[in-house]
Amino acid sequence: MRTGFTFRLRTIQRLTILCIALSCRQLSAQYTEIDIDLNIGGVQAGVEVLTRGPVHEAFAETVTFDPRPAVVIPRAPGELIEEVPPDQRPEGAHVAWISGYWGWDDERRDYLWISGVWRSVPPGRQWVAGYWRPVGGGVQWVSGYWADADIEEIEYLPEPPDMIEEVVVHAPSPDYTWFPGVWVWQRTGYVWRPGYWSELRTDWVWVPAHYAWCPRGYVFVDGYWDHVIGQRGVLFAPVYFEATAATTRVSNYSPKVAINLDLFTDHLFVRPQCHHYYFGDYYAAKYQDVGFYPSFTFQARRYGYDPIYAHLRWDHRHESDWERRVESAYVYRRDHESARPPRTLSAAIELRSRGAAPEGRSLVLATSIEGMAKRQTGAVRFKRVDADEQKSIVARTQATRKSREARYDMEAKDARPALEKSVERAEPVRAIRPKSPILAIPSREDGSKAPPQKQAAPQPDPTVRPKPKKAQVEVPKNDTDAGKSKAKGKSKTKNKDD
Numbered sequence: 001m002r003t004g005f006t007f008r009l010r011t012i013q014r015l016t017i018l019c020i021a022l023s024c025r026q027l028s029a030q031y032t033e034i035d036i037d038l039n040i041g042g043v044q045a046g047v048e049v050l051t052r053g054p055v056h057e058a059f060a061e062t063v064t065f066d067p068r069p070a071v072v073i074p075r076a077p078g079e080l081i082e083e084v085p086p087d088q089r090p091e092g093a094h095v096a097w098i099s100g101y102w103g104w105d106d107e108r109r110d111y112l113w114i115s116g117v118w119r120s121v122p123p124g125r126q127w128v129a130g131y132w133r134p135v136g137g138g139v140q141w142v143s144g145y146w147a148d149a150d151i152e153e154i155e156y157l158p159e160p161p162d163m164i165e166e167v168v169v170h171a172p173s174p175d176y177t178w179f180p181g182v183w184v185w186q187r188t189g190y191v192w193r194p195g196y197w198s199e200l201r202t203d204w205v206w207v208p209a210h211y212a213w214c215p216r217g218y219v220f221v222d223g224y225w226d227h228v229i230g231q232r233g234v235l236f237a238p239v240y241f242e243a244t245a246a247t248t249r250v251s252n253y254s255p256k257v258a259i260n261l262d263l264f265t266d267h268l269f270v271r272p273q274c275h276h277y278y279f280g281d282y283y284a285a286k287y288q289d290v291g292f293y294p295s296f297t298f299q300a301r302r303y304g305y306d307p308i309y310a311h312l313r314w315d316h317r318h319e320s321d322w323e324r325r326v327e328s329a330y331v332y333r334r335d336h337e338s339a340r341p342p343r344t345l346s347a348a349i350e351l352r353s354r355g356a357a358p359e360g361r362s363l364v365l366a367t368s369i370e371g372m373a374k375r376q377t378g379a380v381r382f383k384r385v386d387a388d389e390q391k392s393i394v395a396r397t398q399a400t401r402k403s404r405e406a407r408y409d410m411e412a413k414d415a416r417p418a419l420e421k422s423v424e425r426a427e428p429v430r431a432i433r434p435k436s437p438i439l440a441i442p443s444r445e446d447g448s449k450a451p452p453q454k455q456a457a458p459q460p461d462p463t464v465r466p467k468p469k470k471a472q473v474e475v476p477k478n479d480t481d482a483g484k485s486k487a488k489g490k491s492k493t494k495n496k497d498d
Contacts, residue, residue: 046242049257049345051365052267052280053105053238056117057144058098058127058438060229064272064304065163065180067213070141071273077102077111077132077139080401082251085393088373089118090233090380096121096438099397100236100255101130103276104141106290108240115236115255119438122207122226123451124149127438129404130275133215133412142411143275145212145221147433149440155428156217156411157185161466165302166195174317175199180305182209184460185220185428192464198455200314203228206455207307216411217429225451229308231379235259237345237366257345258369265312266329267341267365270298277308280365281340283333294330296323341365399437406434 085097100116121127130144147154160183168178181195193209200206209223226232236255259279269278269292282292293301295309316322333339341363342348348364373382385393410431 047253048240048242049366050112050238050240050280050343051257051259051341051345051348052282052343053112053278054103054114054271054274055268055277055279056098056100056114056235057130057276058119058146059117059232059235060277060308061146061207062143062270062272062275062277062304063208063210063307064275065210065302066304067211067218068273069213070143070275072135072138072140073104074138076134077104081113081253083116083397084252084254085116085118085385085390086254086256086369087385087390088369088382089385090120091383092120094121094123094441095119095233096127097393097397098127098129098438099400102132103238104274105240110240112238112240113253114238117235118233120227120231120233121438121440122146122224123440125224125440126436127400128407128433128436129400129438131404131408133408141275142214142408143212145219146207146224146226147219147436148222148224152433154219154431154433155185156214156431157211157220157428159218159469160211161190162469163302164192164464168195171197175314177206177310177314179206179208179223179455179457183466184209186460188427190466191460191462192466193460194458196455196458200311201225201452202315203231203449204451205229205307205311208305209457210305214411223455223457225454226307228311229265230261232261233380234369234372235261235264236369256369257366258372259365260367263341263363263365265308268295268308269293270295270304270306272298272303281343283330283340284337285334296326296330339363396437403434403436410434 080099080101083099089095089097096119098117098119100114102111103114104110105112119127125146126149128145128147131142132139133142163183164181166181171178176197177200178197179195182193183190184193198206204225205228207224207226210221211218212221235258237257237259239253239255264279267280269282269287271278271292273291278292288297293303295306298304299306299309313323342351342365345366348366351364372380
């Protein structure tokens, strides 16, 4: 009896693993015919091209319910790279080049370069670039964000109260998605604006209202429509400059390896303590211990709201088992290293050279920008960047750096006293926002579709009162410590005193 029971148990376990593996493959089945071009020439010596890492903030902005200062990194990055955009870009007058920046890799304990992006600018928005600021014992990243293009004045507000855990009733129909409530500032204090159901659109992602932390206070970013991932432009692979390249100033670097956006969302994570999305192989259990959350857990556990995952779920709303398959695919990749995507371009090339099966090809996230431009298929078509446009891009990049420096000066000046004064007197600190050169054009000059009308949020409810916030935990000194203290500092949508 015992032997028979053991045999049946093992059979059930094997069948369970097989079902999970099939679910994992089903999610990637639609991509098995993708032509991945890895014939990439001209990659500079001393540069390691990575097929996992942080996502440029301008390409995907995170939404956390409890915005906190980022972790403190023990040493400062080097000078910004003189990055040259590729000579191929997506068509459209609304497409802009947004240069890259340094990002900390806690496994290497060194900086990598988050490459610039070709970005279809969200309608009605302007890009406010992030920056590194010195703090006691190191440096700290201050996030960029997409601000309203029509608002010249910026308000630095006191810390918003803890999120309210709302009772969500059933959706009016499968076409509706829940957008969370938010605290909004009115005259002398915060009032609660409830969440609501609303319809999404096939080609548009709704980014709900949220706050961005700054040294001078909290900036309210109202909700806006953004393009779906496949129509946002081109996301380039991050790179690591080896010791021989890092000892000298890097100039004239041009990214050539793009990330396949058809596969990108299959391997997407959120790391709120670093204020970034991450893509690629972060499946091992140790990564969740240090604050990497797959999209379905980030939203389900109420750390924040993931607009990309919310739109994908809406897009698959008629598939009753879609969310289960997403979670099963994650579990399978977590437990089976062979099912994870390669971490570097060289590993991806090696995988292809071995004649990988279709499911193996669906793990290759890298492709060449030249190959994408030649195919001219899908939602994005390309054009060559001529000499005059290159000059205007260089000028816009320099203007972006000046705008970043002006923001740093404005937020660094008496930052903490100004914030404390605003909290004490319950009034915001106002300033003129530095002009951004990355700005949505007033009209769709290239003939592209206009976005839907802005979502009509409910009126604030003055009867909902915030509870006093508990003191924040001390900002960790590095990413590993951040993971160890995450149990104390989790973002939740309920009052922490409940």
